[in-house]
Amino acid sequence: xxxxxxxxxxxxxxxxxxxxxxxxxxxxxxxxxxxxxxxxxxxxxxxxxxxxxxxxxxxxxxxxxxxxxxxxxxxxxxxxxxxxxxxxxxxxxxxxxxxxxxxxxxxxxxxxxxxxxxxxxxxxxxxxxxxxxxxxxxxxxxxxxxxxxxxxxxxxxxxxxxxxxxxxxxxxxxxxxxxxxxxxxxxxxxxxxxxxxxxxxxxxxxxxxxxxxxxxxxxxxxxxxxxxxxxxxxxxxxxxxxxxxxxxxxxxxxxxxxxxxxxxxxxxxxxxxxxxxxxxxxxxxxxxxxxxxxxxxxxxxxxxxxxxxxxxxxxxxxxxxxxxxxxxxxxx
Amino acid sequence: xxxxxxxxxxxxxxxxxxxxxxxxxxxxxxxxxxxxxxxxxxxxxxxxxxxxxxxxxxxxxxxxxxxxxxxxxxxxxxxxxxxxxxxxxxxxxxxxxxxxxxxxxxxxxxxxxxxxxxxxxxxxxxxxxxxxxxxxxxxxxxxxxxxxxxxxxxxxxxxxxxxxxxxxxxxxxxxxxxxxxxxxxxxxxxxxxxxxxxxxxxxxxxxxxxxxxxxxxxxxxxxxxxxxxxxxxxxxxxxxxxxxxxxxxxxxxxxxxxxxxxxxxxxxxxxxxxxxxxxxxxxxxxxxxxxxxxxxxxxxxxxxxxxxxxxxxxxxxxxxxxxxxxxxxxxxxxxxxxxxxxxxxxxxxxxxxxxxxxxxxxxxxxxxxxxxxxxxxxxxxxxxxxxxxxxxxxxxxxxxxxxxxxxxxxxxxxxxxxxxxxxxxxxxxxxxxxxxxxxxxxxxxxxxxxxxxxxxxxxxxxxxxxxxxxxxxxx
Amino acid sequence: xxxxxxxxxxxxxxxxxxxxxxxxxxxxxxxxxxxxxxxxxxxxxxxxxxxxxxxxxxxxxxxxxxxxxxxxxxxxxxxxxxxxxxxxxxxxxxxxxxxxxxxxxxxxxxxxxxxxxxxxxxxxxxxxxxxxxxxxxxxxxxxxxxxxxxxxxxx
Numbered sequence: 007x008x009x010x011x012x013x014x015x016x017x018x019x020x021x022x023x024x025x026x027x028x029x030x031x032x033x034x035x036x037x038x039x040x041x042x043x044x045x046x047x048x049x050x051x052x053x054x055x056x057x058x059x060x061x062x063x064x065x066x067x068x069x070x071x072x073x074x075x076x077x078x079x080x081x082x083x084x085x086x087x088x089x090x091x092x093x094x095x096x097x098x099x100x101x102x103x104x105x106x107x108x109x110x111x112x113x114x115x116x117x118x119x120x121x122x123x124x125x126x127x128x129x130x131x132x133x134x135x136x137x138x139x140x141x142x143x144x145x146x147x148x149x150x151x152x153x154x155x156x157x158x159x160x161x162x163x164x165x166x167x168x169x170x171x172x173x174x175x176x177x178x179x180x181x182x183x184x185x186x187x188x189x190x191x192x193x194x195x196x197x198x199x200x201x202x203x204x205x206x207x208x209x210x211x212x213x214x215x216x217x218x219x220x221x222x223x224x225x226x227x228x229x230x231x232x233x234x235x236x237x238x239x240x241x242x243x244x245x246x247x248x249x250x251x252x253x254x255x256x257x258x259x260x261x262x263x264x265x266x267x268x269x270x271x272x273x274x275x276x277x278x279x280x281x282x283x284x285x286x287x288x289x290x291x292x293x294x295x296x297x298x299x300x301x302x303x304x305x306x307x308x309x310x311x312x313x314x315x316x317x318x319x320x321x322x323x324x325x326x327x328x329x330x331x332x333x334x335x336x337x338x
Numbered sequence: 339x340x341x342x343x344x345x346x347x348x349x350x351x352x353x354x355x356x357x358x359x360x361x362x363x364x365x366x367x368x369x370x371x372x373x374x375x376x377x378x379x380x381x382x383x384x385x386x387x388x389x390x391x392x393x394x395x396x397x398x399x400x401x402x403x404x405x406x407x408x409x410x411x412x413x414x415x416x417x418x419x420x421x422x423x424x425x426x427x428x429x430x431x432x433x434x435x436x437x438x439x440x441x442x443x444x445x446x447x448x449x450x451x452x453x454x455x456x457x458x459x460x461x462x463x464x465x466x467x468x469x470x471x472x473x474x475x476x477x478x479x480x481x482x483x484x485x486x487x488x489x490x491x492x493x494x495x496x497x498x499x500x501x502x503x504x505x506x507x508x509x510x511x512x513x514x515x516x517x518x519x520x521x522x523x524x525x526x527x528x529x530x531x532x533x534x535x536x537x538x539x540x541x542x543x544x545x546x547x548x549x550x551x552x553x554x555x556x557x558x559x560x561x562x563x564x565x566x567x568x569x570x571x572x573x574x575x576x577x578x579x580x581x582x583x584x585x586x587x588x589x590x591x592x593x594x595x596x597x598x599x600x601x602x603x604x605x606x607x608x609x610x611x612x613x614x615x616x617x618x619x620x621x622x623x624x625x626x627x628x629x630x631x632x633x634x635x636x637x638x639x640x641x642x643x644x645x646x647x648x649x650x651x652x653x654x655x656x657x658x659x660x661x662x663x664x665x666x667x668x669x670x671x672x673x674x675x676x677x678x679x680x681x682x683x684x685x686x687x688x689x690x691x692x693x694x695x696x697x698x699x700x701x702x703x704x705x706x707x708x709x710x711x712x713x714x715x716x717x718x719x720x721x722x723x724x725x726x727x728x729x730x731x732x733x734x735x736x737x738x739x740x741x742x743x744x745x746x747x748x749x750x751x752x753x754x755x756x757x758x759x760x761x762x763x764x765x766x767x768x769x770x771x772x773x774x775x776x777x778x779x780x781x782x783x784x785x786x787x788x789x790x791x792x793x794x795x796x797x798x799x800x801x802x803x804x805x806x807x808x809x810x811x812x813x
Numbered sequence: 814x815x816x817x818x819x820x821x822x823x824x825x826x827x828x829x830x831x832x833x834x835x836x837x838x839x840x841x842x843x844x845x846x847x848x849x850x851x852x853x854x855x856x857x858x859x860x861x862x863x864x865x866x867x868x869x870x871x872x873x874x875x876x877x878x879x880x881x882x883x884x885x886x887x888x889x890x891x892x893x894x895x896x897x898x899x900x901x902x903x904x905x906x907x908x909x910x911x912x913x914x915x916x917x918x919x920x921x922x923x924x925x926x927x928x929x930x931x932x933x934x935x936x937x938x939x940x941x942x943x944x945x946x947x948x949x950x951x952x953x954x955x956x957x958x959x960x961x962x963x964x965x966x967x968x
């Protein structure tokens with residue numbers, strides 16, 4: 007009988023160990039924050055809303071339940087981390103400014119990848135929160151949803167270096183950064199065309215001047231930064247060459263419509279904008295483009311990036327977008 | 339079968355065949371009795387070593403279900419998926435079955451709680467069994483249910499093999515069913531009639547090099563007690579065992595025999611093929627064909643480059659899946675059996691064989707077993723070998739919770755087996771083809787007639803099947 | 814009894830196995846003409862989705878300089894070719910390119926290297942470089958094995 011009880015003991019001990027060790031570990035884990043990432047269609051982030059305090063480190067353990075995701079917090083200087091399926095990634099966040107931060111997925115995980123967002127509410131009892139500045143398009147009073155089409159377009163793609171070679175003296179008013187931000191390329195062309203000192207120039211020459219002035223408002227670094235942001239965040243829909251033909255473009259086109267977004271979010275998505283379309287792009291000002299970026303497309307499927315990108319990042323993206331219309335290299 | 343109730347006390351021998359076997363056949367050197375080895379005898383005689391191994395498998399099984407239901411939903415990082423469908427499956431197909439026949443059954447944890455409930459204890463062997471002890475219905479005997487279960491799993495395999503939750507529920511369901519059946523039916527009804535693993539382990543056990551048999555039948559004839567039958571949890575009577583397909587190698591009869599007249603023999607490969615000669619086990623024939631068909635289907639679905647096929651196997655409930663299910667079932671239930679029957683029938687006509695078609699089918703189907711065994715081993719190499727590196731990862735972090743039990747880094751990349759796998763797979767199929775052809779040839783005269791016209795149609799069947807398998811695996 | 818039967822057959826059996834061995838060597842070693850195709854430069858555009866490659870079966874000539882452009886259409890996918898030790902990972906919106914010289918002849922599987930969902934371990938394609946000589950030899954060997962088995966089994 008002793009042998010029998012010994013045998014029973016072995017079984018019971020083994021089973022108890024096998025069940026209690028994971029149970030204890032799971033309970034321990036729930037003391038911290040475990041973030042599960044799933045494709046937006048099957049749940050997105052769990053939990054979706056976090057709280058934190060200024061100066062107090064927030065420890066997160068991130069894991070993915072299906073495909074590769076990534077984690078980054080908008081407007082926070084913290085590099086993105088990849089979240090690999092079945093693995094745990096640890097990250098610690100420290101906030102110096104209070105506010106409502108948005109965290110988001112950084113690796114394309116479906117056509118609704120950009121909808122994978124959550125919030126971190128960071129409080130600080132000592133500091134009074136500053137009111138946010140309105141974006142430039144609001145200050146300028148632009149209607150960024152109005153149709154716009156340039157009435158005149160260049161015969162061939164203007165290039166900044168040809169404009170530089172023309173060696174013309176351009177009135178300072180047109181070269182200012184404020185002018186760049188608030189005017190469209192067509193505005194500038196019309197203004198230059200009416201300048202008597204440029205009468206001898208051809209229409210194409212004036213376009214080259216416009217390109218050169220546009221380029222002088224950015225830098226190679228800014229364009230490069232914009233290109234990296236574009237490749238990681240925009241190319242999947244807008245296409246690697248900006249022609250609105252990215253891998254998800256068909257799913258977004260109106261009519262064929264994205265069945266998931268239609269049902270769950272009541273939207274009618276549209277085919278992504280073609281940045282190589284001259285009539286459309288040349289009749290938009292940088293402020294207009296930045297506004298579209300920050301605010302999003304109001305149901306067209308274009309994400310709102312205002313909570314994610316810093317202001318510098320948005321201007322860098324705008325600078326890159328102009329490279330689809332103008333040749334902006336320093337040397338040909 | 340070889341149950342006491344079904345036994346014929348005299349071997350039925352067809353008229354005209356050569357009587358070549360004596361009742362003392364196990365004294366000739368083609369059998370080596372491992373039970374005579376002193377340390378092995380000691381290990382098997384005591385019930386503790388086997389119990390400890392089975393305790394481990396039981397605890398591991400419960401742990402597997404726990405990880406399946408509560409761990410990460412990413413299959414490649416979940417202990418249950420990798421250990422069951424990669425590690426255990428590989429050891430089953432490459433180890434337990436080819437070298438031990440139905441040897442997995444000797445350490446399988448699934449029937450354990452049922453056994454203990456029936457016996458009233460773990461190490462206790464009581465005469466009076468608890469539970470209802472009903473006899474398994476005669477109409478449900480044989481391996482028909484096991485084969486159907488195997489096909490059913492095959493229909494849902496794309497999801498079962500990749501989703502930990504589904505694996506967990508399936509294992510839990512089988513576990514509960516086994517326990518329930520032990521309380522209602524006598525012996526190991528689940529293992530004998532329901533478990534699909536038992537089904538194909540059983541038929542391949544006929545070709546395996548291990549068996550449990552009586553040593554000297556004269557001693558049994560004088561022994562009135564039948565203690566071996568009382569001890570056997572499978573309800574077998576060792577004296578009357580005609581082949582190894584129903585024996586789970588649990589060793590209880592070896593322990594129970596007071597005359598030490600039972601042997602655990604090493605024997606030549608293929609010893610039970612074609613035995614018993616007058617078997618009418620159509621269910622075995624069908625299972626043999628299903629194994630061939632499913633090896634073909636799974637090679638195409640899992641290791642082939644056809645994404646549309648994989649998607650249709652995966653999206654259960656969709657129209658594409660219904661087409662896949664229909665195709666899979668037609669292949670295994672209609673096409674291959676019909677083709678094989680046609681081959682046997684045409685051979686019967688060509689060779690003017692007067693034996694009934696059913697007996698010819700059953701006899702010739704035994705030749706399918708070596709090829710099926712080898713085809714499955716070859717498929718397992720394609721399927722499982724590239725993923726063996728994941729075993730380390732799940733031992734390190736079974737739940738996908740970030741544990742580091744072994745301080746190992748995890749990787750989701752596959753192993754590159756292209757250096758040796760094509761050659762190994764072809765070699766295995768060659769062994770299978772050679773062996774099957776040889777067995778088929780030997781069987782052509784075994785039904786008692788003198789006609790030994792080679793079974794060209796069936797040999798052609800092997801040829802076509804093997805070429806298709808080779809193309810799927812290395813083409 | 815049985816041993817006596819073996820004696821006179823031994824010498825005959827020896828001959829048979831020798832012939833078989835020779836035939837096996839022939840099938841294994843006979844050079845199969847590769848077909849006169851000069852190596853070229855190729856670019857193969859592959860779209861990866863859950864869980865297939867399109868196209869999944871690639872045919873190139875031995876010695877070709879192959880560039881694979883991998884476009885991911887839904888999630889991050891990878892591509893690694895067995896036997897060539899290459900890997901490319903593509904995010905949607907970012908085409909990945911790898912270039913290699915297809916100097917090894919035969920049939921090679923390639924598969925996805927970043928977990929892209931349930932069927933990720935079975936996301937497989939095939940690269941055929943030249944003729945798959947091993948397949949042809951294997952078929953020859955299968956025929957021989959069948960014949961040899963039937964020969965051995967006769968009483």
